[in-house]
Amino acid sequence: MKKSLFMYLFFFALLFIIFQYMNEKTIFESQEKSINSLTKKMEKARDSVDVLNNKLTESNYFSLLDNDNAMSYLEKYNLDPAEVKQLVTDKIYDQNGGENGNPIIEFKGDRGPMRINKIKFLNHRWIQADFSDGQRWGEVIIEYLFDEKNELDIYSVKSVLFPL
CATH class of the missing domain: 1.20.5 (Single alpha-helices involved in coiled-coils or other helix-helix interfaces)
Known part of the structure; x- marks a missing residue:
């Protein structure tokens, strides 16, 4: 068992x-x-x-803060690239508040004033910007310069308005 x-x-x-x-x-x-x-x-x-x-x-190859040559150019004139970017951005967006829109844009809006919506710094001299009036859209190349007194001058180089 x-x-x-x-x-x-x-x-x-x-x-x-x-x-x-x-x-x-x-x-x-x-x-x-x-x-x-x-x-x-x-x-x-x-x-x-x-x-x-x-x-x-x-x-980012075409940008202010990632472009060594652009940064060297600005530093040669004792300008901080981040401060330059902020200064130029503020000045461009501040101009949007005008009654007729942003004076950098050469086109007149159909539904209201043309205003810059977005900007991209290409280098130490140029900016690409997107603008619209709510119905029509376009892009503009902006040139910005600092004179001998380090005063900022901004103007439009060329603009394009996309068809409806």
Whole structure:
């Protein structure tokens, strides 16, 4: 009787061990698949981030604060590029408040005055700006200069108005 009891216990323990082994193996395989899937997603995300960083670097090639030559030019005249950017931006946006819109824009609006919405500094001399009256849109290239007295002069170089 004892022999058969030990035999049954042995078989039961053996079956329990086999069941545990198969169960753990299944869990391990599913976790490994999940890890591989997440690794592939992470690699894709890294590749996407790299592509976006390259695009950002390329688009910032024409900018005041990322252009070494423009920054050197301004520093040669003891001008801080960040302060210049803020000063020029404020002056352009302040001119939007006029009754006839921004005087830098050569076009008259159909629905109201033309106002500059967004600006992008291309370098130490030029700015690209977007303007509209709410219905019609356009872009303008603006030139800004500092004279001998470090006074700011801003004027339009060329404008384009997009067709309706």
